[in-house]
Amino acid sequence: MTAGDLVVHRPEGLYCPPGDFYIDPWRPVARAVITHAHSDHARFGHGHYLAAAPAEGVLRARLGDITLQVLPYGERIVHHGVTLSLHPAGHVLGSAQVRLEHRGAVWVASGDYKVAPDPTCAPFEPVRCDVFITESTFGLPIYRWCPDDEVFADIDTWWARNASHQRASVLCCYSFGKAQRALNGVDPSIGPIIVHGAVRPLNEAYRAAGVSLPDTLMVTEVKDKADLRRCLVVCPPGAAASPWLRRFGDAQTAFASGWMQVRGNRRRGGYDRGFVLSDHADWPGLLEAIAATGAQRVIVTHGSSNAMVRYLQERGLQAEAFQTEYGDDVVEADLQATTPEETK
Structure with missing residues (x-):
């Protein structure tokens, strides 16, 4: 990482120093921007949550009574000098990419995403940026989805x-x-x-x-x-x-x-x-999404991150990996949320 980075890795999660907030933190923090409501990205215990407006229903269904602020896709807010907006990620209902702009630099944290059409959520929207933080759950050439x-x-x-x-x-x-x-x-x-x-x-x-x-x-x-x-x-x-x-x-x-x-x-x-x-991008989808951002620096998170970093470096991009606590896919403790009658 370099001085002035808009997102850095901390024990609590991905942190925006000038904005003093986290993106999908895995430990309790004061302010959290949530990309989507899957349990490895949206956890209970944060003081304040910010998420895309379409995610409100599923977040409340999963996390209950939380202090939640919602933002329509594309609408911009400024927090501590950082301009923040949320853009469709195409992963699940309410999933969002987080766009951050500060002192002329633009970063985008993708969360989880897919580029294939899906009528149950808003379609993925490429967002131009200088630095793109991408998932790589299925970041190997063997993963190619059928229609x-x-x-x-x-x-x-x-x-x-x-x-x-x-x-x-x-x-x-x-x-x-x-x-x-x-x-x-x-x-x-x-x-x-x-x-x-x-x-x-x-x-x-x-x-x-x-x-x-x-x-x-x-x-x-x-x-x-x-x-x-x-x-x-x-x-x-x-x-x-x-x-x-x-x-x-x-x-x-x-x-x-x-x-x-x-x-x-x-x-x-x-x-x-x-x-x-899958609700994640396949190998061609990941490469398509990365190219569409125009980013020359790419930070790869969970999944086949090492393979993706090597591939991107071989093609002239500045690529590195963040080690996160997100799952390779979502492994949910779903049964804990049901009644004895529903599970017996």
Whole structure:
């Protein structure tokens, strides 16, 4: 790091010295700018939170009663001489990149992002800057995503086949972001859709934000037990290993994640199927986003950061890595937020 840097690494997280605030800090601080509401970026215990306006519902659903200030995308505020604005990251509902401007220098901290279209959140917006802080969760050339319509066609075919054999289809995915994207993309005419208790409040936040989701049921709301043998079940990964799953009988399980791109991950997880569906940019997407910023200096965070740094350096950019406490993907303690009735 050099003198005058707008963002530096501290034990609490990524810190803006002139502005005296943190971006997605992993330890409690007085002022935190939050890029999105996933649990590895938005943690409880900060004195004051600033986030993009569309994130308000999901942040409150996850963190409860917090002191939260929201900012519409693109609107600028000045704090201690630092001009700050939030711009769509395309990751999940309310996800944002943080643009900082001070004394003529412009930095952008991306948070997590994807460049592929997603009807459940605002699309990624390239922001020109001098320094770009980018994630690299899937920062290796092996990670290249298929179009969503192909993935959802595969999921619908799997669900319909299982339903024809009187088997429930259990689709495991993270309760915030991935679950709503899956619900938005599947064909609800195939059968009833049941969601886990960890997914329901986030669905409500998405609907309140104007995102279209099909009708869903809690398992306790199912009147006809035959529906349990032909439904699609959307639940967090932890539920697949819990007694909650037993009520669906001889169900087929699948996991929707970018990690399913690697052979063996599905088998090691014990799933019958794996669908490659990620809320992060793939390798071409990361390179596209970095190039679009025009930044000559790039700081790489969580994921395959060393490989990405080497690649960028070989192409003439000034690249380095920040060691952060963000997850390679979101591993949520979703079941802790549900009632005994929803998990037993």
